[in-house]
Amino acid sequence: MTVSDSPPPDDEGDRRPLLVAIVLFAGIAGLTATDIALDIGEGTSLEHVLTESGLFLLALAGLVTMGLRFAALRRRARALEQEAGALAERLEASAAEAARWRAEAHTVLTGLGAEIDRQLTRWSLTPAEKEVALLLLKGLSHKEVAEARGITEATARQQARAVYRKAGLTGRHDLAAFFLEDLLLPPTSPPE
Structure with a gap:
């Protein structure tokens, strides 16, 4: 033991x-x-x-x-x-x-947050749908989104479907991929 x-x-x-x-x-x-x-x-x-x-x-x-x-x-x-x-x-x-990383990445994260918000606006999402989209991007389940927003799980699912429909995406994986795909490319090696 x-x-x-x-x-x-x-x-x-x-x-x-x-x-x-x-x-x-x-x-x-x-x-x-x-x-x-x-x-x-x-x-x-x-x-x-x-x-x-x-x-x-x-x-x-x-x-x-x-x-x-x-x-x-x-x-x-x-x-x-x-x-x-x-x-x-x-x-x-x-x-x-974590604090060091946040401090180093603050400018990038602030800019990224603003760009994500602009894209959500381009998709014509309501404020509630924007909040749901951001919570889904953070990895929350529909149940967790409902708890975080103080709504029912059915409402959270309905708002998530509205996000996917307005964005032309098929689900949460596509939503995450839309924003993260280009950010997570492997580092390129400098030319020799």
């Missing part, structure tokens, strides 16, 4: 019962050891001393077991904290990369 597969430690839910058990087992072991020492000094029977020694060993075994479980829990918590830190760093790096 990897760190990411293990459930996150719950400090109150996992650690407190272990600490209570450790204290109880330590108390039982300490009291039993004291009782054994006093019993031996008083000349108690061997059977009684052996019985209490068994109880002492059981308390000691419980103390060691709970101590080991507590140490494992602390290791797991540290590993999860490290993993969370690494994930936060990766997320921050991804966000920085």
Whole structure:
């Protein structure tokens, strides 16, 4: 089981019962050891001393077991904290990369957005149809378009069909291809 597969430690839910058990087992072991020492000094029977020694060993075994479980829990918590830190760093790096790309591509994206809007206007789309077309270009499904616009899915489908009809396209794939086909050409190698 990897760190990411293990459930996150719950400090109150996992650690407190272990600490209570450790204290109880330590108390039982300490009291039993004291009782054994006093019993031996008083000349108690061997059977009684052996019985209490068994109880002492059981308390000691419980103390060691709970101590080991507590140490494992602390290791797991540290590993999860490290993993969370690494994930936060990766997320921050991804966000920085996305911000850098947006900044570098801002002029191009602004111009592209304006050109897409001009083309949608040339197709004589209504404002609602333009919004549907843009949401479809972003990859939203009809259901997601309906949720984003606060309309029914049937209305979203009807508006999408109107976009395709007015544009002379057959569907969402053609709509995306109309705008993206020339943008996604492979880079040309410079002449030698």
